[in-house]
Amino acid sequence: MKKLLLALFIASHISLMAQKDKEDPKVEPIPKPQSFVTTHKGVFGGKTLTYKATAKETYLKNEKGDSIASIWSVAYTQDGMVNSAQRPVTFIFNGGPGSASVWLHMGLFGPKIVKVDSDAKKDDGAAPYDLKTNENGLLDLTDMVFIDPVGTGYSRVVGKGKEKDFWGLKEDASSVAQFIRLWITENKRWFSPKYIAGESYGTTRAAAVGKALEGNGQNMALNGLILISQALDYDGSTSIHNNITSYVTYLPSMAATAWYHKKAGQGKNLADFIEECRKFTYDVYTPALYRGSLLTDSEKNSIAEKMSYFIGLDKDYILRSDLRILMHRFQKQLLADKGLSIGRLDGRFMGDEADKLSENPHLGDASSYQISSAYTAALNHYYASSLHIEMDRPYLTSNSKIGSKWRWRTVPEGSYWEPAPVNVSRSLGETMRRNTDMKVLVASGYYDLITPFFDAEYTFARNGIVKERVTMTYYEAGHMMYVHEPDLIKLSKDIREFLTTE
Structure with missing residues (x-):
């Protein structure tokens, strides 16, 4: 009888342990976050500036204090600032969802940028490529922090984190907002003017992050958003049958391109x-x-x-x-x-x-395919030669897995939700009305055939957006208008004016 009871106990214990292992799979050890700090000198806006580049991993934690994700960022901060609280800081990311910040980093805002054919006549070909000092850089006006959302660049899920915790409209905005608060707190920059610059889906994210930063008992008001090739209301940027809005919003871009x-x-x-x-x-x-x-x-x-x-x-x-x-x-x-x-x-x-x-x-x-090799090579070369970054995994300029797994729902699981195009423009309008200092720059390319310029006009004329605090600018290029040299110069000047106008 004792042997039978012992056998039953052992069997029950094995069953419970097997069930526990199934529910709580082994969590890989969380490695120490990597950090690479270098000092540089450059001329920006006619001023010689010494600045620090800090490329590092920042771990996001859940409510229990467990590390669940690593966010990769590269921050450029003025060295030897006497009063850093007065110096602006701009957080920068691209879109996708599933794209790293390589495009804005290597094409517009970074201290070094890669040159491709300005007139869009030639493919970027094969290496070597043309990496140049950014003569239109803005580091004299603002510190910059380039952010790679989870799953892009070197950013990844760690510990007990799961992809579904980050790969979604609201989940992504929450994680980026958490990173921004961590960076601001760690660097003692709560009094600094704060801006976000996003491109494409990065503008969707920018509006969503602006709203997310108002919550969680740590209300952080932004001074402004720089929206490059805006995508706030997807009705106007989704060319499919029976979407009347898209026929309307795309026609002027077709006309410009035909011209x-x-x-x-x-x-x-x-x-x-x-x-x-x-x-x-x-x-x-x-x-x-x-x-x-x-x-x-x-x-x-x-x-x-x-x-x-x-x-x-x-x-x-x-x-x-x-x-x-x-x-x-x-x-x-x-x-x-x-x-x-x-x-x-x-x-x-x-x-x-x-x-x-x-x-x-x-x-x-x-x-895309006529410039992407140059951008990818330029970032990897720049990371290795200038920032002296050595990581144990490849830098993902894009991650195709993310788009197919992205959660577009704006309500919790189990709640009734009828599929509808993404629209964060109403949230932007509400945020601007709660934060009366917040201003917006909208940069649109005439030949952008994915987020058309007329859609920007259509979107910003509605949705409760405060038009008096919106600046619309236009460029004779496309989605990434900065690949066109004249528009790189113009866009940089327009952003410079935006950052310095009260």
């Missing part, structure tokens, strides 16, 4: 041609889209003729498209007579594809 490629608007300057298209879009095209099949054949024919005038596509093709041109089709059709497709991020770029009849560019986005 650039000399397919429309010849003999007119770009600004006048765009303004003409704006009026047509608001006054004629939008009502026509809502009337749909109620339009007469004569009305359809008249509108198609005018659309052909603006976007350079054949009138019969526009009629067969029912006056609704999807962006991927426009990319393939505009230069079909030359056998070329145009870029999505930047319509100036062109790709020579083997399949001339595919509905969309089958090689991918020419404005």
Whole structure:
């Protein structure tokens, strides 16, 4: 009997241990966070400046104090500041979701930037590439902190953390807000003016982080947001069938791009041609889209003729498209007579594809694959040669796993939620009304065919946004307008003015 009881006890104990192991898998030891600090000197805004570069991992913790994620950042701070509390600090990130901060780091804000063909005529080719001192840098005005969200760059989940804790609209904003508070506290910068600069989904994140920073008993008010190629309301940047908003918001960008490629608007300057298209879009095209099949054949024919005038596509093709041109089709059709497709991020770029009849560019986005090797190599070279960074894993400029696992829901699990396009513009408007010092700079490229400039205008004219504190700027390039040398100079000047205007 005793042996039977002992056997039953052992079996029960083994079963419980197996269940415990299944519920609480072995957690890998958390390594010591890495940190690399170097000192540099450069000229910014005509001033010679000594600055410190701090590249490091910062561990985020849960409510129990367990480390759950490592955030990689590179901070450039003025050396020998007498009163650091008065010096602004700008937190910078790119988008995706799933992109590291390499693009803004190596293209616009960093002390060193990589040069690609400004006129979008040549591929970046193979190494070596052209890494230059950033003559338009802003370190004389603000310290900068480049942030790589979890899963990008060197940032990763650690300990008991899980990907789902970070890969979502609200989860991501919460983690970035936590990092910003940690950095500000560690560096004693609560009195410093604070800005966020984001690009693409990074603008979605910027608005969400601004809201998140107001909560958790540590209200941190931002002085401003720099939104490069804004994506606050996804209705206007999602070119799919039956999304009437997108047909409206994309048309002026198609017109600008057709003008650039000399397919429309010849003999007119770009600004006048765009303004003409704006009026047509608001006054004629939008009502026509809502009337749909109620339009007469004569009305359809008249509108198609005018659309052909603006976007350079054949009138019969526009009629067969029912006056609704999807962006991927426009990319393939505009230069079909030359056998070329145009870029999505930047319509100036062109790709020579083997399949001339595919509905969309089958090689991918020419404005991405024609510059990405240079950016990736430049960052890795710069990290190794200038910042002396040595890590045990590769730096991920992008992570394709993140997008497929991203949680777009804005409500907790179990709550009723009907899928809807992401829209953080209302949150931005509310944050601006609670924080009356907060201002916004919106930078848009005329040839951006993924986050169109007209969508920025459409979004910021609504949603309770305080227009008196919004500055809209425009550039003759695309999504990453800073790859175009004249616009790199202009954007830097516009940001400099934004940071120095009360």
